[in-house]
């Protein structure tokens with residue numbers, strides 16, 4: 001389990017499929033997170049998908065829980081890859097419990113995923129995909145140091161028209177140049193404790 005600020009990242013258990021069933025069939029949530037809102041899934045399909053996750057060591061799926069209340073608020077994912085001898089981490093998330101959106105938790109999740117990718121999994125680059133209309137996700141990524149690296153034109157069809165897909169990335173060095181600032185912004189007073197536990201780092 002990985003604790004970061006208000007959040008605990010824990011493995012997805014079979015019992016979590018019930019809450020995933022709710023989130024994965026939420027039209028708006030899936031419209032923003034994956035641009036295929038009509039892709040409803042039943043319990044049998046989710047169980048099959050879960051079995052695939054269990055087998056695939058390259059994909060780390062987490063339930064994101066609030067540390068204090070133990071309420072599950074969403075999911076997060078890191079897909080580890082390697083291309084051209086460079087290790088990468090493709091990250092994704094959604095906050096399924098909508099009352100927890102817009103409170104800065106998306107930013108905390110993103111920094112936590114960057115910490116896991118660069119400080120634990122030794123990735124050289126981190127990537128994220130988002131659809132053109134998802135301005136909040138773009139902002140969350142950009143405030144964590146991601147840059148828009150490319151556009152895949154007309155990659156999604158939602159609500160009667162085509163939309164571009166945006167590709168964001170951040171390199172290891174770029175992350176480490178803003179890391180302390182991001183840790184301070186997201187963890188505040190809890191930063192030193194986090195550093196003690198997780199880092200051997202040069203002081204800033």
Ligand SMILES: CC(C)(COP(=O)(O)OP(=O)(O)OC[C@H]1O[C@@H](n2cnc3c(N)ncnc32)[C@H](O)[C@@H]1OP(=O)(O)O)[C@@H](O)C(=O)NCCC(=O)NCCS
Pocket residue numbers: 029032033034093094095096100101102103104105106107108129130131134135136137139140143
């Ligand atoms: C995207 C998501 C993870 C962001 O998490 P969040 O907790 O809601 O967002 P935050 O409160 O951390 O805000 C992130 C930034 O977006 C900004 N923001 C909020 N609403 C916005 C909007 N409509 N347009 C542009 N920026 C917006 C915030 O001001 C904040 O920027 P700041 O840190 O500079 O103030 C969350 O909203 C979510 O799960 N959305 C639905 C699914 C989804 O889109 N998943 C991501 C797929 S790539």
